[in-house]
Amino acid sequence: MADTVVPGPVDSSACIREAVCIHTRKIFDSCKEKDCIEDLRVYPTTASQPYIDAALSVRAKSAELLYADVNVEAITFNNGYYTVDITYYYRITGETSPGGNTVTGLAIFTKRVMLCGGVGTVKAFSSDPMAIAGEADGLPIATVEAVDPIALHLKLVDTAQCVCPPDQAQPDIPPYIISRFGDTLVVNDPAKRLYVTLGQFTIVRLERDTQLLIPAYDYCIPDKECPGGSCQDDPCTIFSHISFPMDEFFPQNC
Numbered sequence: 001m002a003d004t005v006v007p008g009p010v011d012s013s014a015c016i017r018e019a020v021c022i023h024t025r026k027i028f029d030s031c032k033e034k035d036c037i038e039d040l041r042v043y044p045t046t047a048s049q050p051y052i053d054a055a056l057s058v059r060a061k062s063a064e065l066l067y068a069d070v071n072v073e074a075i076t077f078n079n080g081y082y083t084v085d086i087t088y089y090y091r092i093t094g095e096t097s098p099g100g101n102t103v104t105g106l107a108i109f110t111k112r113v114m115l116c117g118g119v120g121t122v123k124a125f126s127s128d129p130m131a132i133a134g135e136a137d138g139l140p141i142a143t144v145e146a147v148d149p150i151a152l153h154l155k156l157v158d159t160a161q162c163v164c165p166p167d168q169a170q171p172d173i174p175p176y177i178i179s180r181f182g183d184t185l186v187v188n189d190p191a192k193r194l195y196v197t198l199g200q201f202t203i204v205r206l207e208r209d210t211q212l213l214i215p216a217y218d219y220c221i222p223d224k225e226c227p228g229g230s231c232q233d234d235p236c237t238i239f240s241h242i243s244f245p246m247d248e249f250f251p252q253n254c
Contacts, residue, residue: 016215023205028113028140035200037109039094040156042194043171044105047184052156053191055096056101060151063198064091066180072206077116084142084204085110089177092196094154106169106185107196111226116204140206150199156251157193160221 026129044052052058068085090107117140170187 003167008148015217017218018216019213020146020216021211021213023209023211025141026210026212028118028208030205031113031115033111033200035109035111035115035198036152037149037196037198037200039108039195040107040198042185042196043103043105043173043185044190045181045185046101046195047183048103048105049186049190051096051099051101052194055099055101055156057097058094058154058156058194059097060154060187060196061093061095061102063093063107063149063151063196065089065146065148066091066145066177066232068146069174070142070144072117074138074139080119081114082140082142082206084113084115084144084206085203086112086144086204088146088200089173090149090196090198091152091180092154092194094194100245103194104181106173106177106196107198108173109200113204115204115206118208129130140208143205143207145189145203145205147201149201151196151197153197155195155197157195159189159191159193184253193221 045122063247066089068089071085073083073085075081075083089108091104092107093102093104095102173185173187
C-alpha cells in the first residue's frame, strides 16, 4: 500500500487519521554526567586478599556496574526541585604482579544531583502489581542510565604506611550485591588496600506520569515475517540467513 505510514519522519502530505490521548511519562528535567572517580576504595573478596597482600602492584583489568540504587527526595523551600541520590555498586577486576593472579572486589560510589521535577499533588494508584509506586507519594520517578565504567587505574597501598583517603563508616552492603561475588568481602583494615579510579558516564532523568494528545496515523502493524524458528530448517539453512560480519574483520576508524 503506497499510503502506509511507518514510524519515522513523515512529509507534509501524510494524512493524520485522528488525535489520540496516550498515558506516558513526560521528562521534566534531565542531565548528563561524566565523572572521574579517584581513589575509590575496593573491598576485595576473601580469596583475593592474600594475593593482594603478596603483590607489589595490581593492574586494572575491568570494571562492571552491578547495580545503581536510586532515591528521590523533595528539596525543602525549593518547590518543584528534587535531589536524586545514586549509589553505584561496581565489580572491580585486577591482576597482581608478580604472580598474575586475578583479584576481584567491590567498589561503592555515591553521588547526588538536583533536578526540576515539577509539582505533583495527585496520588496515583494502579491495579498493576508491577507499577512503580513513586507517584503515590507525589514524587517524580528518577531514571538513571549508566554504562559500565572505564577502569582507569588501580593503586595498591600499604595500610600501615600510607596516608589513605578518609574512609566512611563500614559500608552497608545489600545481600544481593554480596551474592554476586560468591564470597565474603574484606571490609576491615587488611595489610594492603586497593583504590580504583573510574570513568563513569551517566544520564539522569526526572519523569512524571501524564496524558498527552498526539497525532495518530494508523495502528503499528509489523511488515516482516519472524525469521527462524521453523522445525524444518536445518542449522546450515538458518546460518545461511545470517549476514557476513564485515565490521568484525574490518573495524571502522576511530
